[in-house]
Amino acid sequence: MGESPAIIGIGRTKFGEHYELDPEDLIDEAGLMALDAAGIERRDLDACYISDYLLQVTNKIGLEEGFMSQLLEMNIPIEKMRSFSSALSNACNAIEAGKYDVVLVGGMEKMTDRWSKIRDNLMLLVDHWSYYAGGTPETSHELLLREYIKTYDIRGEDQHKLMTTLAYISVKNHRNALKNEYAHFRREIDINRVFAARKNRVLGLYDFAPISDGATALILASPKKAKEYTDNLIYVLASSLATDFISYPSRSYRTGFIANKIAMENALKMANISLDDIKLLEVYDQSTVLEMISLEDLGFIKKGAAWKKLYENFKDYKGFYEIDGRQLYVNTDGGLKADGNPLGATGGAQIFEIVKQLRGEAGQRQIDPDGDLIYGCMQEIEGFGTKVYVHILGREKSGK
Amino acid sequence: MGSEPIERRVSYIGDRLKGSRCPFCGREYFRPKKYCGNCGRKSLGKMEDIDFFYEKGVLETCTIVREPTNRFRRLGAYFYGVISFHNGKVRVPGRLTDMIIKDDELIDPSDFEGREVVPRFRRRYSVDKSDIIPMISLAFTFADEYYPYQQYEIIKPNKEYDAPGIVGYGVYISKFRIREGKMERSVPFIDEDAITAAVESGKLALIHSGVDHRLIGKIYVGSESNPYAVNPIASKVAQVLKLGEEEKTEGVQSVDAVDTEFACKAATSMFKDAMALVYYPKDSIEYAMVIGADNAQAAPRGEPGGELDFFVGFGGAAFIFGMKDVIAEIEGWYSCTSDTPDFWRRDLEPYPRHGGRFTGRPAYFKHILKAGRKLMEKMNLKPNDIDYFVCHQPNPTFPVRAAAALGFKPEQYMPGLQVSRFGNTYSGSSPIGLAAILDQAEPYKRIMIVSYGSGAGSDAYLFITTNQIKDKRKRQKFTVKYQVENKFINYVDYATYRRFKEGL
Numbered sequence: 001m002g003e004s005p006a007i008i009g010i011g012r013t014k015f016g017e018h019y020e021l022d023p024e025d026l027i028d029e030a031g032l033m034a035l036d037a038a039g040i041e042r043r044d045l046d047a048c049y050i051s052d053y054l055l056q057v058t059n060k061i062g063l064e065e066g067f068m069s070q071l072l073e074m075n076i077p078i079e080k081m082r083s084f085s086s087a088l089s090n091a092c093n094a095i096e097a098g099k100y101d102v103v104l105v106g107g108m109e110k111m112t113d114r115w116s117k118i119r120d121n122l123m124l125l126v127d128h129w130s131y132y133a134g135g136t137p138e139t140s141h142e143l144l145l146r147e148y149i150k151t152y153d154i155r156g157e158d159q160h161k162l163m164t165t166l167a168y169i170s171v172k173n174h175r176n177a178l179k180n181e182y183a184h185f186r187r188e189i190d191i192n193r194v195f196a197a198r199k200n201r202v203l204g205l206y207d208f209a210p211i212s213d214g215a216t217a218l219i220l221a222s223p224k225k226a227k228e229y230t231d232n233l234i235y236v237l238a239s240s241l242a243t244d245f246i247s248y249p250s251r252s253y254r255t256g257f258i259a260n261k262i263a264m265e266n267a268l269k270m271a272n273i274s275l276d277d278i279k280l281l282e283v284y285d286q287s288t289v290l291e292m293i294s295l296e297d298l299g300f301i302k303k304g305a306a307w308k309k310l311y312e313n314f315k316d317y318k319g320f321y322e323i324d325g326r327q328l329y330v331n332t333d334g335g336l337k338a339d340g341n342p343l344g345a346t347g348g349a350q351i352f353e354i355v356k357q358l359r360g361e362a363g364q365r366q367i368d369p370d371g372d373l374i375y376g377c378m379q380e381i382e383g384f385g386t387k388v389y390v391h392i393l394g395r396e397k398s399g400k
Numbered sequence: 401m402g403s404e405p406i407e408r409r410v411s412y413i414g415d416r417l418k419g420s421r422c423p424f425c426g427r428e429y430f431r432p433k434k435y436c437g438n439c440g441r442k443s444l445g446k447m448e449d450i451d452f453f454y455e456k457g458v459l460e461t462c463t464i465v466r467e468p469t470n471r472f473r474r475l476g477a478y479f480y481g482v483i484s485f486h487n488g489k490v491r492v493p494g495r496l497t498d499m500i501i502k503d504d505e506l507i508d509p510s511d512f513e514g515r516e517v518v519p520r521f522r523r524r525y526s527v528d529k530s531d532i533i534p535m536i537s538l539a540f541t542f543a544d545e546y547y548p549y550q551q552y553e554i555i556k557p558n559k560e561y562d563a564p565g566i567v568g569y570g571v572y573i574s575k576f577r578i579r580e581g582k583m584e585r586s587v588p589f590i591d592e593d594a595i596t597a598a599v600e601s602g603k604l605a606l607i608h609s610g611v612d613h614r615l616i617g618k619i620y621v622g623s624e625s626n627p628y629a630v631n632p633i634a635s636k637v638a639q640v641l642k643l644g645e646e647e648k649t650e651g652v653q654s655v656d657a658v659d660t661e662f663a664c665k666a667a668t669s670m671f672k673d674a675m676a677l678v679y680y681p682k683d684s685i686e687y688a689m690v691i692g693a694d695n696a697q698a699a700p701r702g703e704p705g706g707e708l709d710f711f712v713g714f715g716g717a718a719f720i721f722g723m724k725d726v727i728a729e730i731e732g733w734y735s736c737t738s739d740t741p742d743f744w745r746r747d748l749e750p751y752p753r754h755g756g757r758f759t760g761r762p763a764y765f766k767h768i769l770k771a772g773r774k775l776m777e778k779m780n781l782k783p784n785d786i787d788y789f790v791c792h793q794p795n796p797t798f799p800v801r802a803a804a805a806l807g808f809k810p811e812q813y814m815p816g817l818q819v820s821r822f823g824n825t826y827s828g829s830s831p832i833g834l835a836a837i838l839d840q841a842e843p844y845k846r847i848m849i850v851s852y853g854s855g856a857g858s859d860a861y862l863f864i865t866t867n868q869i870k871d872k873r874k875r876q877k878f879t880v881k882y883q884v885e886n887k888f889i890n891y892v893d894y895a896t897y898r899r900f901k902e903g904l
Binding site (some may be wrong): 138 | 407410412431463467469472475478480482483493503504506513525534538539767
């Protein structure tokens with residue numbers, strides 16, 4: 001990467017059910033909060049990158065650029081992407097290229113407006129041939145888990161431990177969200193509830209992230225311009241993307257996502273840091289399985305070992321995973337499971353958490369890992385491992 | 401609302417599970433591809449066509465779907481997983497069909513993973529009543545259960561006959577049955593209909609005959625339960641089974657395909673047309689296929705026409721006619737017709753109506769006896785000269801009385817009498833009986849079949865088996881007897897039977 005762009009302000013709505021609000025209202029709220037946090041005016045914006053996945057389907061809204069222009073009452077360049085990470089990535093490229101100095105990156109989604117049909121629509125994210133064959137948004141996660149169990153031959157008592165670990169991941173994320181005022185779910189659950197919801201199926205309600213409404217936004221600026229507004233800068237040190245086949249069964253690597261590995265390796269190179277430098281991680285836990293798998297794919301734990309390692313951690317959970325003597329805080333905001341998952345806005349909430357933590361503004365949730373908290377890493381997935389974005393943020397401009 | 405162009409593209413690939421293979425490195429793809437990812441430019445345009453329609457796969461991983469997406473809701477709970485073909489060269493998503501899973505049933509996916517499965521041609525999901533019905537072969541059943549894996553091998557014929565006849569056949573009856581009193585009847589699974597039964601029976605006929613699908617010049621499908629008023633079943637069968645040479649650029653089959661309708665004789669009527677075509681002196685065709693398939697319709701009990709609900713079945717039978725490697729040669733035929741309104745279904749009505757006692761003596765018996773007697777008279781034969789007799793089987797008593805009236809004894813008509821096992825399969829009824837006889841007949845045995853179609857008419861045929869009937873028998877695992885005596889048969893209650901019959 002060239003000179004790293006910096007985040008100078010960030011905002012979000014509460015995630016959850018916003019039956020009284022239109023998508024425009026949500027992005028307006030998050031955008032204003034970000035502008036306010038950055039201490040800038042609308043008219044300071046050079047451009048705008050926004051994201052939503054399903055508004056065309058859920059709300060029959062197309063050409064989102066138009067309502068953004070109308071909200072801002074500006075005629076600046078506005079582009080719509082599919083995920084917050086995609087919008088952020090494109091905004092970074094533009095700033096690094098010297099095209100713009102101040103950009104608003106925003107994401108929104110209104111999923112509860114289409115409650116009865118949303119799972120059918122979500123299959124668009126997975127693969128239409130899987131849909132034709134009877135797949136649901138949940139089955140992909142369950143098949144990945146089955147593949148994992150088969151590949152690593154996890155049976156009997158071990159398999160029970162694995163399923164318990166997954167339940168604990170859900171419990172942990174729910175607990176983290178108790179301290180997150182913006183979270184979709186702020187109630188504690190126990191592993192019995194997770195198990196009860198699985199009943200006679202492979203995974204249950206509490207293994208999956210919900211569908212949510214919400215919006216997030218941030219102001220990204222060139223480092224030079226950013227310093228005019230604030231000294232408390234959070235730099236985007238790496239923004240990487242890797243892709244994979246749309247059809248999960250067609251992939252040769254099926255115990256995880258190859259795109260996770262590639263995106264992470266590239267991100268570490270861009271940021272010029274090592275995995276050990278990362279103590280704060282926001283993973284895209286669409287399911288409890290994906291939190292566990294991502295820790296392996298991203299390189300924090302050896303393939304096939306995460307279930308065991310995390311099981312040990314959950315015996316006496318201290319608020320972070322202890323992996324080979326190192327602390328790793330994962331999904332301190334509650335993750336997708338409890339914070340919520342309004343697709344186009346979700347990545348923004350992950351960035352929000354990292355920015356807040358790095359700036360020491362996370363309040364009750366503030367973590368203090370051994371050593372300084374300098375870097376935070378987020379992984380966002382589009383589809384079922386079809387696109388993986390990794391962003392590394394840092395308080396310092398570049399790595400070692 | 402579906403999209404017809406998308407539907408055409410999906411079913412063109414998904415009905416047959418078409419793919420590609422690289423001739424250089426052997427890499428395979430589900431969904432045809434123009435070039436190989438390994439070999440790049442040199443493979444462009446050289447990829448070989450493959451498909452997985454006749455293959456068996458392995459269910460590698462699976463899970464249970466208890467909350468399907470909206471269009472799959474009527475399936476209830478089902479298994480869904482990853483299926484691999486050719487030792488993992490290709491993997492596809494797929495659901496398991498023909499399974500009824502209870503709400504409280506505890507499932508361990510590892511009980512199913514690793515088992516061999518075969519693709520089945522089924523309805524894909526529910527759509528609006530006025531939409532195109534989507535189909536797919538990404539539905540699978542276990543290869544060691546009701547529907548066995550059978551290889552389709554094209555066999556070069558070695559003997560040409562003087563008269564045309566039956567070259568091969570296949571019978572498809574679903575795994576589900578309803579049992580009431582002494583009578584059992586076949587019930588479609590919820591994703592089956594007359595179209596799927598026609599395709600499955602045609603597939604079995606190709607497997608049994610070993611006939612090259614490209615040499616079939618005409619396909620007739622007789623049915624009275626086509627879910628469409630306009631849109632042939634025969635075109636689906638032709639496309640899925642790739643009948644006739646394929647014009648690849650357009651995805652067009654060089655075959656004539658047509659649906660026929662005459663109540664329960666829609667298929668048998670075309671036997672003579674098929675044989676005439678293969679025997680035609682100028683520009684004849686090599687083979688013609690005739691299928692009779694029905695998801696026999698009946699109103700619920702208590703409603704007008706509801707008396708049929710005690711007897712209706714589901715299934716199909718396919719016959720391939722030709723001049724080479726014949727297993728049963730034609731000897732003669734006779735048909736009769738009268739304008740007798742004993743059973744009918746008006747356009748837009750879901751269920752047929754029925755003339756009560758009028759359907760007996762002045763309809764069924766009059767035509768069957770006339771056709772049977774006339775053909776014997778014409779051929780100068782007596783009942784004793786005929787080894788097997790089979791006629792249309794609307795209920796267990798009519799065919800027995802008809803056979804007796806014609807002078808046949810139980811040993812002549814019992815082998816073909818299947819109604820108490822499958823119910824009345826309408827267009828498939830007498831053809832399935834004929835198939836049951838062909839399953840067991842020795843060479844040089846004479847068979848008489850007399851169909852009956854309301855409205856009304858009968859077709860009578862005399863066939864004589866050849867010594868090749870025994871050679872081909874080993875290629876028919878899915879015999880009528882196998883389907884009657886199968887230990888995997890699943891008996892359902894009346895409510896389930898009605899629900900399954902209504903379909904997705």
